[in-house]
Structure formats: structure tokens, C-alpha cells
Amino acid sequence: MASPHHLKLDGVSFTYPGSVRRVLTDITFAVPSDHVTGLIGENGSGKSTLLQLIAGSLEPDVGVITTPPTTGFIEQETQLPFSSPAAALIDAAVAELRDVEKQIGELSALMGEDPDRYAEAFDAALAMAEQAGVWELDSRIATVLAGLGLANVPLETRLGDMSGGQRRRFALAALLLRPVDAMVLDEPTNHLDDDGVDFLIRELAEFSGPVLVASHDRFFLDQAADSLVDLDPGLGHEGGGGEDTRQGTVFTGSFTDYLESREDIRRRWEELYTVQEHERARLEKAAEQTAEDVFHKQTSKSESRISDKFYADRAAKTVGNRLRSARNRLEALERGELPKPPARLRFHGIPEHTSASLGEPAVYAKDIWVGDRLGPLTIKINPGEHWLIEGPNGAGKSTFLKVVEGKWEITEGELRIPEEVVIGRLSQDDEWIDLGKTAEEIFADHVPAGSPTLVDMGLMNEETAARPLGELSLGQRRRVSLGVILASPPDILLLDEPTNHLSLALAEELEEALSTFPGTVLMATHDRWIRRRWAVRTDGRGKVLSLPGRRDD
Template sequence: MSQLSVRTLCRSYADRTVLDGVDLDVGAGERLGLVGENGVGKSTLLRLVSGIEAPDSGSVHLVGSVGYLGQEPDLPVAGSVTDAVDAALADFRELEAGMRAAEKRLAEGDESVLEHYGELLAEYEARDGWSADARASRALAGLGLGDVDATRSVDTLSGGQRSRLALALALARAPDVLLLDEPTNHLDDDALAFLEEALRTHRGAVLTASHDRAFLDAVCTGILDLDPSLTIGGDGVPVIGPARYTGAYSDYLHGKAAARARWEQAHATWNDEGAEARAAIRQTARQVGHTNRARRDGDKFQPHFFGQKVDAAVSRRVRDAENRLEQLQRQRVPKPPRELRLDATLDAPVPPGVLVSAREARVPGRVRVPALDIAADTRLMVTGRNGSGKTSLLAVLAGALEPESGRVLRADRLRIGWLPQTGVFPDLEATALEVFAAGRPGPPSEHQAELARLGLVPGRDLRTPVGRLSVGQQRRLALARLIASRPQLLLLDEPTNHLSLDLVEELEEAVGVSGLPVVVVTHDRWARRRWQHATAAVVAGELVT
């Protein structure tokens, strides 16, 4: 039996439809990952299932308890960590109190509460209430909060600590349906390993939205892609909507590629059959063939007889073709939507020799670079804990952050493609097209075609102020500006953040085949596992090569 069932769920905001007719079922022990392009409705679906928002139409049916963890932690505004844990386990405390009260009445000989006691005990055991406190302690320790003073006020925790506390409490509750929106944010490798194991052993249903490919591969038993896909209904009519794939992320990649190929083939076949039907309708009696047969002597009735046969044949063929064309119109296979993908190459010529050289470059309190040379063949991945100084390192190399001591030399006229994490667009009122064209000759309209060709910003967003774009849309715009500059050196700070999984794969492929020197900072375990070049680490603000 499904713990969660969703039927024909629809949700719109203003004039934009986000979800349209979504169906899904998730049973106990199933872990379903939500993926799709930025803005496709992953977070919206989780809010609708949790009951935080109401759908425009459709239904959500839940069996048992539900727990929801959004991207922003929902924690008490006051109180200690212990208070937050007690609040999270309030259901268990209430069940325990009810059982104690019933036990007392049973001990006094009141058997009228026996059935009620059995119901309380069954729910308590089903949710593993005996282990609730131990589960909370394990979650706090596993997510890196074991050393935090339990009496410490929640409002004094850092943003990352608050997010991890909210996640620990969600795991401690062990609800029948667990809803998680980007749960891997703010987690280091040890915490990620703990979370993955906790979810794999969770007895209820899990529905999670994530951009973490390694997480999706390690945890999920299925993937729901909210991007449009083609399925054929029982009546033969094509249906466009979300598609579900069995298995983890690796299986999803193969499944989606095959589904896209089937859609393209189905559209081509539909087009060809429609063209054949229209051609048949246009055919005349002359094309049937009987009219060209030689007339025999004495066969006076032949013209009339064969004329009737020709008319009947033409009529039948036209009627069959018209019926087939009507059927094809009912079973219309639309053209697959153009995929929002990186339609560009990184192929600028790279000058020989050392491109950037740093010696004893120091920004007090942020980063120190004892020695680093970047040449045309440099491919370097930089790792390190949050706050260790990785972002400052790239800013120093790019020239956006000047060291107070030491030196950083760059090759003359070197074009550096620096993709910072944040703060790319100071003027949030400028349109996406104006931002793309900034600093380039001519009016913005002259650069519209180039921006469209890159495939990163859809036409509807070109004249939207960047302040109204989502974080993911802003990230794609920043990437478009970088590519258009034809960089000779790439400095990429968490390039997979806020990009759809498809686009991340495209970007990695483009960088991989470009041959450009690159220094990349990333927490993405999927990318780190596939990296086959040099690595370095920033430890306590110092680059260690």
C-alpha cells in the first residue's frame, strides 16, 4: 500500500503554471528523488504534499505521519537545542504519556482502556518510539552537532548549524512520509555519509528534491523527472508530463536518454505517416493505375465498368487516408521541446608559458598562497572545508581580491573566465540581455542572437530584470557571460551550484573537452569522483599542493 498518493495535482502562480496533472505513488521503503530544470516545481510539489500550500486542483493522500524539511530551516525562534529536540519529539512524548496513563488504569482493573492502550502501543512501535531519543542523539552527532552545547540557544547557531539541526530533528521524528528539499546543503562528507545511511534504513517513504548527484545515486530507489516526457496512454494517445524512472541516478541518466530518443523517433514517425496520408488524399484516379490499361476489341462496356472500379478505388483510398489522418490528429505526437543546454564550445587559443603565478600571496584572515603556477596544461581541483578560504583563493587568482603581501603575476592580456558563487550582478534592475551585453560594443539588441544561441537563457527571460530571475537562472546568465568572453583560463567556484542536473552534465563535458586550463572549487562528490587530474586543498586558509 502506498504511504503517499498524489493524483492530477495542479498549481499555478499568477499566469504561470508550475505543476499540471502530476501523479505519483510512494510506498514504505521507497525513496523517490525529484529532479528537473530550475523552476519546474520540485519545491512546490513538496510544499503541496506537506500541506503547507494548497493545490489548485488534485488530491494528496497520506497514510500516517508526515515530516517536511524545506531549504530554510523551520526552528523555534527561542529556546535551547534541548528544547528543540523535545519539541520535535512531542508526538512520542504524548504517546508515552497516554500509554502510562492507560497502564495505570489497567493496573487499577479498568479494562475499558485496553483497546485504546493497544492502539497507542501499536503506533508507538510502528514509529519506533523506543529509539526516538537515541535516534535524535545519533542524528545530532552524525550531522556534526555532537559537540554543540545542548543548553545553547538555537538563535545563536550559525546558518549551517541551524540547517543541520533541522535535518537531525526531521530524522529523529522518523515520520511515515519524509519530505526533504535539498537536504545535502551545508553537509560535509561525514555528515553526507550519515544522512545517506539514515535514509537507506528509513522504514517509511522518502520524497526528496536534490541537485546532489552522488546523493541521488546512493539513496534513491526511483527518480521522478518533472521535465516533460512522452508516454503513450492505453488508448494510444500520447501524454506529455513527468516521467518516473526505476533505480538510482545512474539508471535515470540511461533511462532519460532512451526516453528522449523514443520521443524524437515517435515524432518523426508521426510526421511521416501524416505526410503519407495527406499525399494519398491528393491522389487522383489517374494514379490508381487501371486507367492506363489498354482497351480490348469488342469490350464496349469496359470504360464504364473500369471507370466505376477506378472511382470506387479512389474513394476507398481517400476515405482510408482521411480516417488515418483523423486518427493521427487524435494521437498527435508534439515535437520534443528544445532542451535548455550548453550549446557552445570553449576553444579560445591559450598562450604558452605560465599564465598566473602566485608567491607568498596573503590576505590576512582569508587565504595564503605559498606558491602556485598555472600554465596552459593546468587542471586543478581545490577542496577544503566550508570557510577554509577556497573562494578567496579564486578571487586572488582572478584579480578581484588583492593580497596585502606577496605577489600575483598574470600573463599580458590574459582573458580569465571567473565564475564566482554570488554577487555577480550589482544592478538587479538591468534585464538579462542588458547584463549580457554590458561592456560590449553596440546596443544590447545586437547581442540578443548570440545570447539565444548559447542555449542558457530562454527567450522569455531575455528582458526580465535579473533581480526577478531565480538563483538558477542568474547562474546560467553568469555562465553565458563567461562563455561569450572566450576565456583562456577558467576559474570556477562551485560551478554545479543551482544548475539543473542536465546542464551540470553539459558543463562538465564542455570543460572536459575544451583543453583550457582550469582551477575548480567544488564540494560536488560526483564531480570529485570523476576528476582525473591534479588536486589541492585549502586547509585553515592556506593552499596545500
């Protein structure tokens, strides 16, 4: 039976004290019972702030937030001391259910003394126990721990002795075991393998209350969510324009449906912008018309002075009216001006001569080893091929990219890369040092003269590009790194988890741009969405290198 509860936000806005920049503007949406809503947007769009508002740790400037009586939140870290064992976390999560079991035992004993007095309370407790699955609680605990990959972690293990990923998974397990009316999850698939993600998807499908989940995991969103709320800026302009800065565009359906809707919105935006610019050009021309433009000829010399004056007055009046009308309409257009749609991502300045003309492999490795981090590995990568490098944490994916880049030396084997080949890398970590420079200044320092700007490439608006890099989110900084690669593409492009910290829409555009890149690509990723698409590539260039697990890169 579905819970009657809803999670609602109505006109919520928020600005951090002392800041002039509003983080959230007029957020309005609802999550009904038995529904899963995905909250999306790159780092800096306000997802975490919105979750803190829902949790009650922050108060909105305006607006109303309504949550069910018992709303469960997955915490970044447990509130228990790190000296506590995992068992304490699980026991705390199921304490309410254990109390129901204990209450039934106590009422059962009292029933023997006075059945009429305690029968109603006993029946109510029994119904609650059956609904909550109290009798299968131990089996339920084992199922959840196994589903999240924790079956082999002893419950006596202290929280402080676990990895961050293990603690995060135990926090998720505790939330799934706790009886709640609604759930709010922040990036729940972090630290989960494919089996763990599939388990979580099934759990959310069986939950009867509303679920709000912030995530960058496109595969998870496509399988779990039946609607999406997009906090990324720009959507307020796509259908109308003007000064509308409202956030929180709601899309119904799966992530696949969201992509189709986004594309429809963007196509309509481009069409409306084209119509607007044609109208602007027509009005600007009309605003500069003269009497000769209107009437195309002067009055005949044979006409009288009265006739000349009549036509001159009529021309002046007509031209004046038309000028006023054109200028008024031009001013109205500019007041409600639809901004230019951001450019679609594409590679600029593709080299005319790449490693494809060298007549030899772009990368050739034979029985290479890198200490105990990678090896043995033999692979031949031809120019223009796109390789997906997959494997669990510790398999050596990042190690191999660093070897190709020349950052690390092999300890055994043979590695050949033509000297003429230019190699570029989009790494996992932010490598910019001077965080005091603006995003556009950093970008300009790393690209050839005459390159398009970050704004031209659709990666940032003018306000963001003019801000110091140190004030930007990880996602915004990664746009600078991405811009450098796009503006000056190498022969061999190395991508290490390229979609991390990118908005989902931008990740889609990056994949589309890569599909047309003529150079060689080596991409290491855990992204299941990319891996699933890669498996059905039809261009003949998509290859896969699967590395067995070893230890953390």
C-alpha cells in the same frame, strides 16, 4: 515491518493567484512505503510549490493529494522562538515517545491494583515502546546529533545564537527523531558535510515509510533514491511532441539510471526529429508537384484529341489527389509537430591562440598570502590543465579564484599571470544589475556580435529568453551567465560552485562540455558528484588542489 502507507498525487495542477503562468501541470506519481523518491528540477520548475501543496499550505487548482496520517516535513526555520534552546526543539520532537514511556509507568502502577483491567493496555503500550525504540531514545538522540555534526553544540544553545546551517541541521535531527509515517524533505543535504550526507542516506534506507526528497545533490540522489520525478520542462516533448506540457516524468532506479534514461530519450527525440524533417521535406516537395512532375512527359502528338483530353483529365485528377494528400499530411505533421531538441552545450568561439602558446605557466603562485583568509600557497598551473579546488568552508577556495581574477590583492608572496591571458569567471552570485532587461538582451550585451543566442545554445526557450531577468529564477539567471561564458570562452575559466541552481541534466551537460574545453579551468566546488568523477579522470589534465580549513570565505 514496512508501513502500509503511500504518498500519492493524481492530476495536480497549480497557478498562483493573479498569475497567468501555470506553475505545475498534471502532476501524477506515487511514493510507496519503504521507497525514497527524488524530486528534481532547477529553481523555478515548481519543486517548492509542490512541497507546499503536499504540506497543505497551498491548495491545488485541480487534482488530489493523499498523504499518510502523520507526514513529517523539514521546515526552513523552526516554529519555536529564537530564544528557545536547542533542547526544546529535540524535546518537542520526542515528546510523543516520552509520553509512551510515561504511560507505561502509569499503567505499570495500575497493573498492581487491577492486572486484569489494565493488562491489554499495558501490553499495547509496551509493544509500541519496543517498536519505537523508546528504551534506547537517549542513545538514539545522541546518535542522530552526532551523525549530523551537532554533537559539539550544547543543547542549551539558543536557536538565535546558532548559524543558519546549524538550525537547519537541528530541524533535520528533529524530523529524524519524530515518529512519523512519511517524510517530505526539501534540500536536506544543504549544510551537511560528507559524513552527514552518508548518515542521512543510511537513515532513509532504514525508514519504513515513503520518503519524497527534493534535492540538487547528485551523489545523495544516486545513493538514496530508487526513483526520480523530473519537473523540468521539455520531457513532455521528448517522446511524442505536440502540445503536451505535462510535468513530472517518473524515472525508476538511481540517478545514474536516470542519466541513462535521459540520454536514451534524447537520442530517440533526435532520431524522431530527423525522420520528421525528412518527411516534411518530402511532403513539401510533393505539395508543389505538377502534371509534368507526375508523368514526366507530354502526350504523343500522333494521338487523337480524345486521347489528349483523356490523358489531360487523368493527369489533372491524379495531380489534384496527390496535392490534396500531401497538403493534408503536411498540415497533420505541423499540428503534431515535434519541436527541435535543444542543442547540447558546447563552447563557441574558442580562441585560436591561448596561453598554451606563451611557453610559461598560466598561473604561478609562490608562498602567497591573502590576509588571514588564504596562505601560504604555492602552486604552478600549466596552460590547459583543469584544477579542482576543494576544501571545507573557509579554506580559501573562493579567495584564490578572486586573486587569480584580479579582484583581490595578495598581501605576501609572488603571483605571476601572463598579461596576454584572458580570464573569465562564473561566480556563485548573480551579478546582473539591470533586471528590467530581458534575458536575451542581457546576454547580447555581453557576447561578441554573431554569437549564437540563448535559444540556439539550448539554454532557454524563446518565451523565457524574452522575459525580464527580474522575473526569472536563480537557476534561469545562471543560464544567462553560463551562456556568456560558453559564447565567449576565456583562456582561464574560473568556476565557483558552477552547478548551484542548475538543473541536474544541465549540470551534466556542463561537465561534458568542460571535458573538451582546451583552456585552463580552475573549479571550486563542494559537489561530491564532481569530486568523485574528477578522481577517475583519464585525460591527464585533471589536477586537485586541497586547501585546509581556516574560516568562511
